[in-house]
Amino acid sequence: MIKNQQIILPTKNTPEVILDPKGTIKFTGRLIPENAEDFFNPIEEWINEYFKNPAEITIVEICIEYINSTGTTYLLDIIHKITCIHLQKNTKKFAINWYYRDEDEDMLEKGRFFSMDLGLPFNYIKII
Secondary structure, eight states, rough: OOOSSEEEEEOOHHHHHHHTTTTTTEEEEEEOOSSHHHOOOOOOOHHHHHSSOOOOOOEEEEEEEEEOOHHHHHHHHHHHHHHHHHHHHSSEEEEEEEEEETHHHHHHHHHHHHHHHOOOOEEEEEEO
């Protein structure tokens, strides 16, 4: 069972990631990783451990200001993995909050794309 929060510090190309065993998985910043596999592997390992004994409510918070195609692929894969594990367990609550800036229609559309692709409702939260 995971007991400690893990924080991956942001760089100019990767977001801050907060992995909290109390039920929060949060991405904040830019997602244009040079080596996406190296960036996402520890996140995936943490998620695999977390979902062995998840919190009552798991919230995935995505507040990405820019994402490239590689980042899109990997983030979509990681959200898909979280969703699949959650649906298999089907015992806890789960939500995805997608944050976007008021003037950033591209990121809102990206969130809608993710939601449609995954077949899941997202909560869209406008940052003013």
